[in-house]
Amino acid sequence: MPYLITEPTVIEAAGNKPKRIEEYAGGVNSEHEGVSVARMVSPEGWQEPGQRPEFEEITLVLKGTLRVEHVGGVLVVAAGQAVVTQPGEWVRYSSPEPGGAEYVAVCLPAFSPDTVHRDENDGGVEMTAPKMDLAKADAFADKLVGIINDGSLALMTSVGHRTGLFDTMASLAPSTSKEIAEAANLNERYVREWLGAMVTGRIVDHDAENGTYILPPEHAASLTRAAKADNIAVFTQYISVLGGVEDAIVDSFRNGGGVPYSEYPRFHEVMAEDSGLSSGAALVESILPLVPGLVERLEAGIDVLDVGCGSGHAINLIAQAFPKSRCVGYDFSEEAIVAARAEAERMGVMNARFAVRDVTVLNEAAGYDLITAFDAIHDQAKPRSVLKCIAEALRPDGTFLMQDIAGSSHVHKNLEHPIAPFLYTISCMHCMTVSLALDGEGLGAMWGEEKAHELLTEAGFTGVEVKRLSFDIQNAYYVITKG
Numbered sequence: 141m142p143y144l145i146t147e148p149t150v151i152e153a154a155g156n157k158p159k160r161i162e163e164y165a166g167g168v169n170s171e172h173e174g175v176s177v178a179r180m181v182s183p184e185g186w187q188e189p190g191q192r193p194e195f196e197e198i199t200l201v202l203k204g205t206l207r208v209e210h211v212g213g214v215l216v217v218a219a220g221q222a223v224v225t226q227p228g229e230w231v232r233y234s235s236p237e238p239g240g241a242e243y244v245a246v247c248l249p250a251f252s253p254d255t256v257h258r259d260e261n262d263g264g265v266e267m268t269a270p271k272m273d274l275a276k277a278d279a280f281a282d283k284l285v286g287i288i289n290d291g292s293l294a295l296m297t298s299v300g301h302r303t304g305l306f307d308t309m310a311s312l313a314p315s316t317s318k319e320i321a322e323a324a325n326l327n328e329r330y331v332r333e334w335l336g337a338m339v340t341g342r343i344v345d346h347d348a349e350n351g352t353y354i355l356p357p358e359h360a361a362s363l364t365r366a367a368k369a370d371n372i373a374v375f376t377q378y379i380s381v382l383g384g385v386e387d388a389i390v391d392s393f394r395n396g397g398g399v400p401y402s403e404y405p406r407f408h409e410v411m412a413e414d415s416g417l418s419s420g421a422a423l424v425e426s427i428l429p430l431v432p433g434l435v436e437r438l439e440a441g442i443d444v445l446d447v448g449c450g451s452g453h454a455i456n457l458i459a460q461a462f463p464k465s466r467c468v469g470y471d472f473s474e475e476a477i478v479a480a481r482a483e484a485e486r487m488g489v490m491n492a493r494f495a496v497r498d499v500t501v502l503n504e505a506a507g508y509d510l511i512t513a514f515d516a517i518h519d520q521a522k523p524r525s526v527l528k529c530i531a532e533a534l535r536p537d538g539t540f541l542m543q544d545i546a547g548s549s550h551v552h553k554n555l556e557h558p559i560a561p562f563l564y565t566i567s568c569m570h571c572m573t574v575s576l577a578l579d580g581e582g583l584g585a586m587w588g589e590e591k592a593h594e595l596l597t598e599a600g601f602t603g604v605e606v607k608r609l610s611f612d613i614q615n616a617y618y619v620i621t622k623g
């Protein structure tokens with residue numbers, strides 16, 4: 141038979157400010173042991189010590205907002221919402237917002253001072269969870285908002301690069317969206333929305349009165365094709381290329397394995413553009429001279445092999461600069477080799493040949509004086525076999541020049557690396573996963589100098605010198621010999 145609970149028992153509350161607890165059902169008012177139901181009213185700024193209760197607690201917020209800190213973060217529970225905490229997990233309730241909070245708490249089994257296990261933060265006993273630094277939490281939330289804005293701008297910058305909008309705008313006086321769209325031969329509605337992102341992202345300046353937009357020359361210096369090696373917009377394309385495989389990457393997080401090269405429709409195109417910038421003029425002027433005497437030997441004529449040559453830009457440049465040398469590029473991507481041959485033809489290079497080859501099996505003992513690998517070792521499925529093949533294919537006095545990502549094998553040593561988050565991301569979403577897709581070692585782009593030394597020594601190389609170029613923050617240059 142139903143019975144009436146005519147009034148609650150008002151219970152003394154824990155916390156820094158008076159809070160009203162009205163227990164309707166529970167150990168005190170109704171002698172329930174299995175469940176307790178209480179209405180609570182907490183003022184603005186109220187906070188109680190953390191607790192690790194033995195009971196499950198369901199809290200339904202009637203008015204205001206209740207803040208619930210837990211080991212993994214914070215939940216802000218608004219009126220009309222409820223929060224459930226599990227037995228044994230640490231939580232701390234507070235109502236920092238104006239107006240405080242009114243809520244109903246249901247505990248299973250019933251609330252008891254013996255089973256709530258409050259932190260004794262004033263008795264010298266250590267808190268069971270770290271104290272939340274609210275300023276730090278707010279600063280981090282701000283950082284995340286910045287990440288969302290900047291990530292969005294990366295996508296829009298990639299679009300600006302691919303559509304030629306930056307190049308067009310760099311040559312225009314202050315212009316309307318219609319004039320910019322016409323000059324770039326693009327749809328005005330899209331251009332106007334893109335300009336919205338560019339203006340609010342402080343990339344493009346806007347004159348609201350005249351309805352015009354201008355790309356400041358200081359910004360054009362990092363965004364246009366005319367900027368050549370300084371065109372950072374090229375690299376924003378990686379963000380969209382990587383975004384295209386997110387579903388497959390998430391699947392690999394769950395099930396292992398990897399995402400094969402074939403899943404990246406624009407990878408070779410973007411990589412070629414990237415390499416074209418980073419190794420363009422610098423290759424002949426700065427990179428090759430890192431090896432003492434190499435330029436003179438190339439001028440005299442030597443045998444050169446580039447492993448994992450991709451679209452072949454590097455080896456075509458070497459062949460063009462040193463017509464007496466005999467140059468070969470191998471890559472297992474047919475698409476890349478077709479592009480490499482086409483470029484050789486465009487450049488009128490006669491001393492470079494390309495073949496679709498898996499460089500894990502070279503079988504060309506002592507065939508080359510110089511072997512190069514530009515960003516092509518860390519994403520190998522079997523990097524150890526490739527390095528052994530290179531060691532075998534190199535003549536005794538030959539040099540292996542390996543350009544690879546600069547960094548340490550230890551994450552804590554990469555904290556000050558200016559582009560470490562980008563490099564770990566491109567590694568996770570491309571370099572590492574393409575290797576794992578082939579049941580490979582999955583070294584990843586951030587395999588680092590320590591690991592590189594280990595693998596090079598194992599392959600039989602005895603002389604390894606690591607060099608850096610002042611203008612290149614991304615790469616280390618390993619000058620390697622057999623001793």
Ligand SMILES: C[S@@+](CC[C@H](N)C(=O)[O-])C[C@H]1O[C@@H](n2cnc3c(N)ncnc32)[C@H](O)[C@@H]1O
Pocket residue numbers: 401411412415447448449450451452470471472473476497498499500513514515516519520521
């Ligand atoms: C990161 S890309 C670098 C391409 C080029 N060296 C550049 O700097 O633009 C790595 C290249 O290695 C190639 N590759 C990976 N494993 C290979 C293998 N076992 N044999 C031949 N090519 C391979 C890929 O197809 C890809 O073109």
